[in-house]
Amino acid sequence: MAEGFNLTGKTALVTGASQGLGRRFAEVLADKGAAAAVAARQTDKLASLAAEIEGRGGTALPVAMDVTDVAAIEQAVIDIEAALGGIDILVNNAGVAITKPFLDQEPEDYDAVVDTNLRGCFFVAQRVARRMVERGAGSIINIASVLGQDVIGQVTPYCASKAGLLHLTRAMGAELAKTGVRVNAIAPGYIETPMNQAFFQSPAGEKMIARKVPVGRLGAPADLDGALLLLASDASSYMTGTAITVDGGFVLS
Numbered sequence: 312m313a314e315g316f317n318l319t320g321k322t323a324l325v326t327g328a329s330q331g332l333g334r335r336f337a338e339v340l341a342d343k344g345a346a347a348a349v350a351a352r353q354t355d356k357l358a359s360l361a362a363e364i365e366g367r368g369g370t371a372l373p374v375a376m377d378v379t380d381v382a383a384i385e386q387a388v389i390d391i392e393a394a395l396g397g398i399d400i401l402v403n404n405a406g407v408a409i410t411k412p413f414l415d416q417e418p419e420d421y422d423a424v425v426d427t428n429l430r431g432c433f434f435v436a437q438r439v440a441r442r443m444v445e446r447g448a449g450s451i452i453n454i455a456s457v458l459g460q461d462v463i464g465q466v467t468p469y470c471a472s473k474a475g476l477l478h479l480t481r482a483m484g485a486e487l488a489k490t491g492v493r494v495n496a497i498a499p500g501y502i503e504t505p506m507n508q509a510f511f512q513s514p515a516g517e518k519m520i521a522r523k524v525p526v527g528r529l530g531a532p533a534d535l536d537g538a539l540l541l542l543a544s545d546a547s548s549y550m551t552g553t554a555i556t557v558d559g560g561f562v563l564s
Contacts (some may be wrong), residue, residue, distance in 0.1 A: 316540040316541075316543070316546065317343060317344055317544075318340060318344045318543060319343075319344030319345075320344070321344070321399040322345065322346045322348065322391070322395045322398050323340045323341075323346070323347050323398070323401070323402065323543065324348045324374075324391060324398050324400070324401050324402070324439065325337040325347060325350065325402040325404055326351070326402065326403055326404050326431075326435055327351055327405030327406060328349035328351050328357060328360060329349075329351035329353040329356035329357055329360070330353075330356060330505055331504035331506060331532075332454065332502065332504060333349075333351070333402070333405070335532035335535070335536075336402050336454075336539055337349045337360060337402075338364060339536050339540065340400065340539070340543060341367075342367065342369065343543075344369075345399075345400060345543070346369075346395045348371075348372045348374050348387075348391040348394075348398070349361060349371055349373055350374040350376035350387055350405075351375075351376065351405070352376070354375050357373035358373050372394050372395055374390060374391060378427060378431030378432070378434070379426045379431050381434050381438075384434055384438050388438050388442070392442070397442055397446055398439050398442065398443070398449070399443075399448070399450065400450050400452070400543045401435065401436060401449070402454065402539070402543075403432040403435055403451065403452065405427055405428075405431055406427060406428045406454065407423060407424055407427045407469075408466050408469040408506075409423065409424055409466070409468065410465045410466055413467045416467060416468060420468060424472055425468055425471070427472075428469065428472035428476065429476055429479070432476055436453070436479075439451065440483070440487060440492055443490075443491075443492045444487065444490045446491075447490065448492065449491070449492040450492075450542060450544075450547070451483070451493065451494045451495070452497060452539065452542045452543065453479070453494070453495070453496040453497075454496070454497055455473050455476045455477045455497065455554060456473040456499060457498050457499065457500045457561050457562055458470045459476060460474070460477070460498065460556070460562055461561070480494055480496040480552060480553075480554060481552045481553075483552075484552025484553070488552070493547065493548070494551055494552060495542045495550055495551060495553050495554065495555070496553070496554040496555070497535060497539065497542070497555050497557060498554045499530065499535055499558065500530055500557065500558025500561040501523075501529055501530055501559070501561065502530040502534065502535065503529045503530065503531060504532070511529055523561055524564065525559065525560030525561075525564055526560055530557065534557060538555040541555070
């Protein structure tokens with residue numbers, strides 16, 4: 312984990328925090344002193360995460376949030392502010408993927424992916440940014456993907472949504488630049504999570520890593536800690552509208 316970043320006194324909201332990268336992001340921010348509001352639809356997993364954070368001396372608040380429901384977003388922001396104060400850091404992490412050939416993707420598949428990965432990020436960021444602008448400070452971190460820059464087959468709506476999220480990051484960053492609110496993105500490559508673990512341990516997955524990742528290994532969630540803490544902290548005060556790619560060289564291959 313990156314050292315030297317202190318987030319004491321900050322409040323962070325992490326969406327999609329019930330598992331995978333979102334869970335890791337919440338733990339890292341809390342360990343650096345931030346009060347962590349952890350949001351997702353699966354509230355049972357959020358309760359266990361909050362308990363773990365508090366067991367290490369941190370502060371955590373489980374919050375039910377469906378990022379495709381704007382009313383739910385608004386209520387969650389109100390609840391977080393009442394319990395923890397204004398949100399200083401937003402990690403827009405909620406995301407889904409549906410793996411099917413392009414010709415077999417149904418309208419409901421497309422809607423599920425784009426509504427979560429792009430529309431959801433837009434409205435969570437908008438609702439949080441309105442309050443950040445009032446306070447004159449804040450950091451929004453959109454979790455994009457290298458598949459927003461490059462593509463693979465079978466996940467066309469996902470690729471489109473992440474490309475849109477990268478461009479949304481730039482547009483938001485430009486519009487909010489003079490307000491004190493920074494908007495940046497992290498574009499992870501192949502990072503092992505519970506959702507993809509079985510595939511990457513299969514012969515096909517191992518072959519893909521060897522062929523597409525120049526450093527020769529799958530990424531671990533901890534490989535994103537440095538980028539996360541840089542963007543969450545004042546160390547990135549002169550950065551906005553940009554994306555940090557953490558991919559083991561995937562986009563070079």
